[in-house]
Amino acid sequence: MKFGDILKSACTNLMRNKGRTILTIVAIFIGSFTIALTNGVNIGVNDYIDKQVSGVGGDDMMLISPKATVSMGNTDEPQKYDPEKKTSTMSQNATLNDKDVETIKEMDGMKDADSVKSYSINYISGASDEKYVFSSMPILGSLEVDLEAGKSVNQESKDFEINLAPEFVKSLGYKSAEDAVGKTVKLSTTASATGEETIVEAKIVGVRNQSLMQGGNSLLNQALIDELSAIGEQGLPESMLGQYGMVVATMDKATYSSDKEIADLKERLGEAGYAGQTVDDEIGMIRNIINAITGVLTMFGAIALLAASFGIVNTLFMSVQERTREIGLMKAMGLSSGKVFSIFSIEAALIGFLGSVLGILGAAGVGNLVNGIASDSFLSSLTGFTLIQFSWSSSGAIILIIMAIAFLAGTLPARRAAKLDPIESLRYE
């Protein structure tokens, strides 16, 4: 018997008892639907997080601050003071200076390190002349800015440039993001020693997309930050200059790429009295929660599949029972046991295939519906977030895995069919 004929007879056998076949497929459908949908949510959320991560900073970036210790230290005894080491406790915040920047830069595995200059902005005002509290941050590492309009700020430029957070467009008195680009805004900053207020003018070169991680944060270029920081330090004594709360280091990705190597680097930073955090660390929490939730849902899907595979076993056992004489006749006519086995196990795999394909199509349909509703309602503020996404590779993997499970379930009845004795089966009433 040729493979094509085996496949065809498996199909006709499935069609022979449509009701039973459909019910078995429905059972598989439920499992595959659940798994495909949760998988889609997982892909959608992780994809969005990845986009956000690349919006916060490059993945080779590490934020380094002085290591915080409890007054009792990390052992039972109080920690000895070491003037060379930075110590930071709940009540006392140590800062980093240029020497620390050099130390970090020298460390094995670091390509570069830069201080994050501190600055303060009292308010921002634009065309409407209203004053608004303004939060902003510098561009860190190799950042890709997700922009709604305009272009990214130029780090090399001497001009003061801003990528404005989208929340500010309307309030500052601009009609749209496109309208805001190219306009000049006023930033107010105060020298901490004298309390004297200075107004700095900066140009909006681009408007950012909505961001889950950094809602309301605008991005400033280096020239603007240098200016704001210089104004803030005006009149300060020499000893208080060059104090930074944070250092941004760039890891050498060529040698530090795996999680273990990064963990090792963090450990060495810890020994030197610093605490390092990568972008992934900050967002890893959200990712872990999403993965845990989808993991649990996938498990439910898997349980549904397990139940469904017993359905396949049952269906095929019944089918073997019904077709005992037919199997006996075919074996008498010279059909080998192996071929009988193939017919039944392929039948099982076909049930798995139909169930999983329908499940994925169903999940894709429901996913599109949910995405449509979500982007109009509860996710409308998160541009670029598609809640449920499907990929060919994961859909293919789901189909293959379910077919494999169905095939395995089918081997039991198939084995019984293959072992039938032709004489006994022909006598069977």
Next chain:
Amino acid sequence: MSVIEAKNLKRSYGKNESKFEALKGVDVKIEKGESVAIVGKSGSGKSTLMHLLALLDHPSSGEILLNDQNTTNIKTKELNKLRNESFGFVFQQFFMNTKDTVLNNVMLPLKIAGISAGKRKKMAMAALKEVELDDKASNKANDLSGGQKQRVCIARALVNNPQIIFADEPTGNLDSKTGVKVEQILFDLNKKQGITLIIVTHDDELAARCDRQIHIIDGNIVKDVK
């Protein structure tokens, strides 16, 4: 030249006290083109003999020679091929797939043999023509009368041009009129195409039409009349 020969064939079921000997040392030699009736009451061992001759069962001892070749040590795979190519089967209860078409039922042995779809159809139509049912090819098997069903089964048995057709009570489920027609087809095949016919029956009239009658009682051949 004998087409099939059994030497001191024994077949027993069960073990020890519950051991039952269905055949107690049977010697038969069947010539090519013969029509042979195996006659006996139920439980006499006639079906067992047919199953052994058709290579569906293995004897406890003794041997079967097909075309002077010993079949005792043939591998399962070749045995399947041998059965598929050399034998045709007709059963009392027809054993058809009633929901399938007549043509598909007749094509079954060819499908098992792995013959291409086009050739399959041609051969099956030729076999159906032989039993005068080529006009019913696309009918559902269920829609046929008992006699027609058995004729389809004969078409199925001869579709692969076998050397031997084994018929187990071929007219047992038919009334005498349709039974005669089925018998006629079988004997025509035997005479015209030289297909060896081995019929298991307890119908004396049918047995009388055969060239030779082998009577079995309690697992022994008691009479072999030509």
